[in-house]
Amino acid sequence: MIENQPNELTLIYHSDKADDKKARAFIESVTNYSIKTLDLKKEALTETQLAEIAGKMDVKIKDLVDPSYQDRFQSKDSNTLTAVSDSDLLTILTQESILINTPIAIIGKRAYQYASAYDLLNKNMTTDGVASTVGANREERRNVF
Numbered sequence: 001m002i003e004n005q006p007n008e009l010t011l012i013y014h015s016d017k018a019d020d021k022k023a024r025a026f027i028e029s030v031t032n033y034s035i036k037t038l039d040l041k042k043e044a045l046t047e048t049q050l051a052e053i054a055g056k057m058d059v060k061i062k063d064l065v066d067p068s069y070q071d072r073f074q075s076k077d078s079n080t081l082t083a084v085s086d087s088d089l090l091t092i093l094t095q096e097s098i099l100i101n102t103p104i105a106i107i108g109k110r111a112y113q114y115a116s117a118y119d120l121l122n123k124n125m126t127t128d129g130v131a132s133t134v135g136a137n138r139e140e141r142r143n144v145f
Contacts, residue, residue: 002038002049006108009033012053013103014040023103023114033107040097047090053104056111061086064093066101 004010011027013020028035038045045053054061062084084092093100103114 002052002106004036004106004108005034007033008036008108010036010038010106011103011114012038012040012045012100012106014098014100016041016098017102020103023105027105040100040102044094044097045100047087047094050090050093050100051086053106053111056106056109057104057113061089064101065089065099069099 002010009027009030011024013024015021015024024037027037050064051061054064057063101113105112105114
């Protein structure tokens with residue numbers, strides 16, 4: 001299981017993906033968290049860990065599939081991604097880690113799809129709460145409250 005304290009951040013990425021490398025570079029520059037990285041090219045996740053990550057992200061297992069790789073699940077007659085059971089999909093994702101929609105950031109007990117640095121910081125701020133808006137601009141106050 002991937003367990004983090006509130007001040008720990010785990011980045012799950014695949015080093016063959018250019019956007020994942022950029023995310024890793026940003027995450028490693030963050031100083032407010034203890035940083036851990038997991039390169040799926042070098043280390044595999046178990047089916048249990050993938051299911052746990054989907055739970056922390058509050059998404060379905062099929063949402064863990066990278067949209068740019070969904071064509072591997074398509075057939076001429078139907079969308080086979082919806083026909084694959086969660087159990088089979090977890091098995092496929094553990095064997096073909098490039099298919100996992102990365103990067104994924106796990107902060108404390110929550111996991112997020114990393115879209116951008118701003119998106120991650122904004123989600124974390126609104127999830128963990130902000131005690132004060134002193135020094136925040138109008139847009140930041142609107143996004144927080």
